[in-house]
Amino acid sequence: MTEAVLATHAISKNFGALKASDNISIDLRPNEIHAIIGPNGAGKSTLIAQICGTLKPCAGNVELLGRDVTKESARDRVRAGLGRTFQISALAMEDTVLQNAMLGALGASGRPWRFFGPALRDNELRDAAECALLRVGLEDFMRVRTAELSHGQRRQLEVAVSLTLNPRVFVMDEPMAGLGSEGSKRLTGFLDALRHEAPILLVEHDMDAVFALADRISVLVYGRIIATGSGNDIRANPEVQEAYLGDEA
Amino acid sequence: MIKERHLNMALIVVCVVIPVWAHLADEPFIITLMTRAAIFALAAVGLNIALGLGGLVSLGHAAFFGLGGYAMGISAFHAQTFTPVAEWPFLIEGTKSMPAIWLISVAVSAFAATIVGILSLRTSGVYFIMITLAFGQMFFYFSISWPTYGGEDGLSVYVRNGFPGLNTLDPIQFFMICFAILVAALALASRLARSPFGLALNAARQAPQRVETVGLDPNRLKLVAFVISGAMTGLAGALFADLNRFVSPAMFSWQLSGEIMVFVIIGGVGRLFGPVAGALVFVTLEHLLGGFSEFWHVHLGVLLLLVVLFGRGGLIGMICGREGSHD
Structure with a gap:
């Protein structure tokens, strides 16, 4: 297995009694697009914030290009090669x-x-x-x-x-949100090529784009990763179907 | 709509023609009024860097204005009484030379702005306004309670400080000094707004999160803007003290902070010549309406209200429309 460019090791974040991130370990490898999907309120934005350094996890650590950056500021992570796009421009x-x-x-x-x-x-x-x-x-x-x-x-x-x-790693928070089908198709094509420049951790609601692009998909529900795998694995996973795709697909 | 560039040129022409006319017509009081306007404009150009570019609503800029004034007052006080400012750790003499006094005022107010800025920038919004106001009041009460330099009575300077080769007691010559500094400050502010620093500062005002995600520190950008801003207002304070040949705690008062902000708002926040327009209008109203009633501020209040309600870009915005892009 190739070395991950970006990884979280068992990070957790609580807001009072709410477990927004519960023991999350994910990684991003070179040349890949790793998509994170999950229903609203699953804790996707909280996870992104911890990866980018705007929130500090309560436990666990974040590794960027082989270095533990858990204690580093958002700015230091940008300088180390993390490129982020926001959900709301x-x-x-x-x-x-x-x-x-x-x-x-x-x-x-x-x-x-x-x-x-x-x-x-x-x-x-x-x-x-x-x-x-x-x-x-x-x-x-x-x-x-x-x-x-x-x-x-x-x-x-x-x-x-x-x-x-x-950047050497992209973290994109819903880049397709609000795009028409034309724009969405165009951006999908662009990201598809971009992965060879730098791998992309992609949080996205647009399922067509996710299944078209992602090498791997992780499903986040109530702060927990319930499954990680290829598009076909995820589609076939009964737990995922029940938790998420069942409502929408 | 008039182009902003043309309006700016017109304002510059007004600032030159009126004093020259007053000089020829032997109306020294008009020259003094215009000098007052130029100095207020300089203070407001300073504030506009923090307020217009950096989005920092500082209600404590009188602190820097007053520090500049007292830097002048104290230097001149020691020079005219032939006593040293300090004997330890090394001898510091007073001075009556304007360029030296300007350097001192800029250094002192920049230093103060650094301290005030570091502490105030930990907050934002209403809290930033309140903390800068609190710093201003601290300086105000400190100046009142320091008897060495006149306390509540202030300090008088008997003869205006000197500038090599000029007779500073001649109103038109002193005006020209103030005007030249104002023009230099406008040139600096204009370059600053277009520079890479200005680009980053502009973005730090509008979207600090974005600035952070390109690896820059929005607060550090704002701090540098605040220091440049404070230094410029401090220099205006030194000139103001020289104009009146008098410094008093009134230069530190929060009303003055408010007035400097009013110049910027009336003229147009973030517009290069907004402070000049604002200061000219203020001094004109003060002179014309002040003769009728000591409550002339009522009229200023009405004007401010109208400008804020109907002209989002101040007077400059009302005349020239929305700001064009910087090219």
Whole structure:
């Protein structure tokens, strides 16, 4: 078995009596897409937050590229190579699309303490940003204010910003949420190729996309992983059918 | 709609033409009013960096304004009484030289802004407003209760400080000094807003979570903005003290913090020339309406209300519409 790039070892998180994460161990291997699915309130976002460092687990640890990062801040994890996209777009709405993408490039450069030259004339930042926007298909919207983008375009921009970071691992929280079938199909194709650049831990509600993309799927219910396996394994698993797919499929 | 660039140019022209006219017409009082407006504008350009770019609603900027003022007052006090400021650990003499005093005010207010910023940025929203207000009040009461430098009565400086090659007692020359500094501050603020730092700070105001996920520290960005902002307001304080040849605890008062914020809001938060427009309107109203009634602030209040209700981008926003992208 190849070494995991990202792993959680028996992490638990309680909010009072609620076990939001109960002894979760998952891993992400090179070149793979590992999808995490589960009904609403299963604790997917809590899990993502612990992996990305915005929440600290009560027990267990998080390993990134072979290093224990449990005690490291979200920022340190980003610098170590973790690229995250948000479920609800967290973008600078008053800024243009290009400025948002350049922020990613600026973060990746690690040199924000430059007070004089105009950022838009910094070719290095600009190239990285334009290249990422081109890849997600937003090249015609660079000068548009982010607030004027459609919901789906904001999702694309989220992905573009994380691309500018050149991460070694992607963690994507529902990148398809709110996309039309066209946009969803397009993003599916894009992520399919992206896995060879860096593996993707994908939290997603869109079952078509999950089964089309994921090498492995883990099912999270009430804070516990009840099954991990290939798409076919998961479909055939009676416990999963009862807990989750039964309602929707 | 008028282009913002053209309106900015017009404001600059107004700031030059009126004092020059007043000089030729021998109306020194008008020049003093314009100097007052330029200094208030400088203080507000400073605040606008924290408020407009960084989203930091500081109700304690009078602390930096007052510190700049007292840095000038104390330096000049020791120079005119021929006593050293300190003898230990090394001898520090007072000074009557403007450039030296400016450096001191900038250094002192930047240092204070660092301390206030580190502590205040642990909070946000209403708590940030309250904690900056509390710091402002601390400086206010400290200045009242320090008899060495005049306590409640303040400090008088008999002769305006000197600038090499200029006669600073000549109103038009002193105005030109203040105006030149204002223009330099505007140039700095404009470059700052477009710089990589400005890009990151802008995003830190709107989406701190995003800034964090690209590996930058939003609070550190805001702290640096707060320090630059405080230093600029401190420099304005030194000039204000020189204009009046007097410093008193009133420079630390929270009303003054509020007024600086009013300049920014009336002119337009985050607009480069918003503080200039705001300060010009304020000083004009103060002069015109102040003659009719000492309750002229009522009219200012009505204006503020109208601007906030109907012009989300302040006066500049009402005239020029929404801000264009920085290119």
